[in-house]
Amino acid sequence: EIAGGSREESARILQAVLSGSGTGTEAGEEEGGEEGGEEGARRAVVLxxxxxxxxxxxxxGSLEEGFEVARxxxxxxxxxxxxxxxxxFSR
Structure with missing residues (x-):
């Protein structure tokens, strides 16, 4: 499950995923138990x-090719x- 949050939290998470710096969670917060945790899940959803x-x-030509381009x-x-x-631009 990927939980949402406030607009500010969602923006921080998006910036973190796009910049490759992680999920945007604060230091010390739990990342999840499975490999990749929330970071991996959020990145996978974006990709x-x-x-x-x-x-x-x-x-x-295919979803797989699109995935590689996105990656x-x-x-x-x-x-x-x-x-x-x-x-x-939007400011």
Missing amino acids: LNAAAAIFAADEA EVLEEGRAAAKLKEFVE
Whole structure:
């Protein structure tokens, strides 16, 4: 289960996932018992949603290919850069 929270908490989590710095939880907070914990689950949700969007936009030939594109964008920091651009534009 992936729990939501306040807008501020959700924004912090999104920034943390996109920047690769983790979940955005405070130091000392529980991460979950299974491998990857909440961090892995949150990252997986972001990647799966992005993969579906990439595939639906015909930018990938399969969901698997869309997932790889999304993973590369996330790992290269391009997703975080786009979020930063969007935030600056919307101010």
